[in-house]
Amino acid sequence: MLNKGLLEKITESHNKKKTKEEIVIRLNRYMIIEINKKKYAIHAQDVREIISGISIFFVPFTPPYIRGFINRHGEPYSVIDLTVIFEREKLDSSTFLILSREDDQLALLISDVLEIVKLPESDLHRITSKQEGENYFFGSISPKGKEEIFVLDVEQFLTKLEADLGGL
Amino acid sequence: MEDYDVLSEEQDFLILSYEEIDFFVNRDQFSSSTSLDDVKKIKSSISYINQAFKYNGQNILLFDCDRFLQDLYNCSNTTSSRLCLLMKIHNFSDVGKPLVKRLLGANHSISDEWLGLIISSNSEISKISINEIYLSPLGVREKLNNHGLYGCRFPSTEKIQFFIDLEMILNNVIKGNIGENINC
Numbered sequence: 001m002l003n004k005g006l007l008e009k010i011t012e013s014h015n016k017k018k019t020k021e022e023i024v025i026r027l028n029r030y031m032i033i034e035i036n037k038k039k040y041a042i043h044a045q046d047v048r049e050i051i052s053g054i055s056i057f058f059v060p061f062t063p064p065y066i067r068g069f070i071n072r073h074g075e076p077y078s079v080i081d082l083t084v085i086f087e088r089e090k091l092d093s094s095t096f097l098i099l100s101r102e103d104d105q106l107a108l109l110i111s112d113v114l115e116i117v118k119l120p121e122s123d124l125h126r127i128t129s130k131q132e133g134e135n136y137f138f139g140s141i142s143p144k145g146k147e148e149i150f151v152l153d154v155e156q157f158l159t160k161l162e163a164d165l166g167g168l
Numbered sequence: 169m170e171d172y173d174v175l176s177e178e179q180d181f182l183i184l185s186y187e188e189i190d191f192f193v194n195r196d197q198f199s200s201s202t203s204l205d206d207v208k209k210i211k212s213s214i215s216y217i218n219q220a221f222k223y224n225g226q227n228i229l230l231f232d233c234d235r236f237l238q239d240l241y242n243c244s245n246t247t248s249s250r251l252c253l254l255m256k257i258h259n260f261s262d263v264g265k266p267l268v269k270r271l272l273g274a275n276h277s278i279s280d281e282w283l284g285l286i287i288s289s290n291s292e293i294s295k296i297s298i299n300e301i302y303l304s305p306l307g308v309r310e311k312l313n314n315h316g317l318y319g320c321r322f323p324s325t326e327k328i329q330f331f332i333d334l335e336m337i338l339n340n341v342i343k344g345n346i347g348e349n350i351n352c
Contacts, residue, residue, distance in 0.1 A: 055326060057328040058242055059308070061311055061312055069320065069328065076302055165307075
């Protein structure tokens with residue numbers, strides 16, 4: 001084989017590899033969770049750990065959706081209760097998703113973890129017309145082709161917390 | 169080696185125990201403690217600062233820290249007996265000193281040298297390792313620091329101990345900045 005042909009084959013082989021990598025990257029893993037009988041999804045890479053059966057310790061001077069601190073291996077984590085934001089009532093549960101964040105120690109109060117699904121990124125139906133102040137979701141997915149499950153955008157809750165703390 | 173020494177360093181704290189939670193306070197924030205005798209109500213518009221008591225011939229203004237903590241943290245006392253912590257105004261920070269001086273200066277019969285804090289008698293001085301104390305999570309840290317809550321430790325899975333700053337709490341009470349959670 002001439003060098004020209006060899007070079008083409010080398011280039012082609014790298015391109016194929018790249019395409020394979022791109023397909024892998026474009027697959028998103030979602031954790032499907034239940035909060036107060038409603039299903040939500042969260043990007044699996046945003047979750048570090050699931051903890052169950054521990055107490056929440058009330059902390060003053062925070063908005064009502066910060067239910068307090070939990071003890072994660074001796075370290076305090078702030079607990080966000082989304083039902084307080086969405087439904088104005090407190091969730092009765094002791095299951096927590098420890099979020100994987102470098103900038104804060106945060107946990108979500110949830111009812112249960114249902115499953116983890118892998119879907120192509122194109123299966124995320126993005127919300128295009130976001131209302132200011134209520135954009136808590138990236139969009140929705142429908143893993144089994146039936147029900148639409150909203151995908152939580154954790155960053156938006158942090159933005160809300162920052163704004164609310166400034167006003168308290 | 170030096171880093172290890174800092175981490176294992178111990179400090180004296182006063183631990184205030186309640187049924188569900190405890191609080192701990194840097195021992196250097198107060199001078200001494202005494203029993204509470206001859207407590208009288210005084211006219212005051214500031215919540216939790218409406219009593220005084222006689223100590224060494226002086227009228228000392230009292231901040232009811234015990235009641236404040238119970239109201240704010242929804243916790244209950246394990247005993248009805250109470251003590252008084254004495255804080256020397258001279259040792260207050262440059263921010264807190266003028267605020268307290270102004271408060272004490274408004275009433276000439278009150279000592280402008282000392283301030284008393286009513287606490288639960290269920291308290292003891294104990295050594296705590298610095299490395300057992302955690303600052304509050306970053307998202308809420310600044311807010312809580314401003315209200316005199318710096319962090320916590322977990323002595324067991326079912327108990328939390330909050331690290332509080334008495335002077336900062338007092339400053340906020342004087343300014344009327346005591347939060348929405350208060351049940352009074």
